Amino acid sequence: MEELDxxxxxxxxxxxxxxxxxxxxxxxxxxxxYTMGFxxxxxxxxxxxVLAGTSNGEQGEASGTITATDLTLNxxxxxxxxxxxxxxxxxxxxxSNLGINVSEESLKNNISVTSVKNTExxxxxxxxxxxxxxxxxxxxxxKVFTQEIAEKIYNINNVHVIDEAEESNVPSNxxxxxxxVIFAFIGVVVAIIYVLIGNMLxxxxxxxxxxxxxxxxxxxxxxxxxxxxxxxKNKRKGGRR
Numbered sequence: 001m002e003e004l005d006x007x008x009x010x011x012x013x014x015x016x017x018x019x020x021x022x023x024x025x026x027x028x029x030x031x032x033x034y035t036m037g038f039x040x041x042x043x044x045x046x047x048x049x050v051l052a053g054t055s056n057g058e059q060g061e062a063s064g065t066i067t068a069t070d071l072t073l074n075x076x077x078x079x080x081x082x083x084x085x086x087x088x089x090x091x092x093x094x095x096s097n098l099g100i101n102v103s104e105e106s107l108k109n110n111i112s113v114t115s116v117k118n119t120e121x122x123x124x125x126x127x128x129x130x131x132x133x134x135x136x137x138x139x140x141x142x143k144v145f146t147q148e149i150a151e152k153i154y155n156i157n158n159v160h161v162i163d164e165a166e167e168s169n170v171p172s173n174x175x176x177x178x179x180x181v182i183f184a185f186i187g188v189v190v191a192i193i194y195v196l197i198g199n200m201l202x203x204x205x206x207x208x209x210x211x212x213x214x215x216x217x218x219x220x221x222x223x224x225x226x227x228x229x230x231x232x233k234n235k236r237k238g239g240r241r
Contacts, residue, residue: 016195023194024187031183032176041171043131047138048163049146051077051120078115081159082122085113085145093144098136111141124165131167138165 013020084090091104091111112125124145126138146159 012199013192013195016198020188020191020195023191024184027183027187027190028180031179034183035174035176035179039174040129042127042129042173043134043168043170044125044127044172045131045135045138045165045168046123046125046163047142047161047165049081049122049124049142050160050162051075051081051122051158052160075120077158078120078122081145081149082113082115084148084153085122085124085141086111090141090145090148093148094137094140097144098140100133100137107137111137121162126165127172131169135165135167 086108088104091107095102095104095107110126110128112127114123114125115121116123124138124141126134126141128134128137142161142164146161149159150157
């Protein structure tokens with residue numbers, strides 16, 4: 001492919017503008033069809049836990065004061081707690097309490113646990129096809145985990161729910177505007193490739209300037225092309241009909 005200056009490149013794309021627009025529109029339509037017809041809506045709900053207070057009183061309850069030792073311990077326990085949330089014991093109890101027909105492994109895949117950096121906050125996020133199930137599972141997981149920590153694992157009451165999960169009516173995996181932009185961008189890339197490859201494979205000479213450019217010789221003359229109207233019939237000159 002020979003070198004092209006910006007003017008020639010612009011002319012090439014301008015002459016193919018109809019094809020470029022058509023390709024972009026085709027990809028936009030494909031993107032809309034894909035998101036509306038082939039993407040299963042998924043709904044996400046989250047609940048937030050905070051680690052606060054570990055100093056126990058006589059009855060095993062928090063004393064109401066937080067010491068520097070408590071803060072240090074809570075900070076170190078964040079990563080441990082984040083891993084314990086998805087342990088089989090917790091997941092199994094959640095399934096039993098809610099009476100849902102789902103395997104432990106499948107439920108684990110629907111739950112994600114993250115800790116907010118430089119804080120004692122843990123966020124439990126659940127994504128399912130049913131928005132009510134997502135909220136119920138997130139809240140029940142937080143409840144079961146809190147009880148496990150307080151009564152069976154560490155015997156300390158330092159996990160508290162600060163935000164309960166709420167049912168969401170908006171799918172978390174579908175964004176029509178974003179999908180249209182992505183597919184339109186793909187369409188632009190495909191259209192550019194199509195135009196460049198088409199120009200590279202086109203070996204025809206269209207103007208006298210191209211001849212002068214390629215062969216480095218001046219064009220002395222050119223023969224114009226006359227278009228004859230197909231509906232014009234030959235007329236007889238003289239004589240009788």
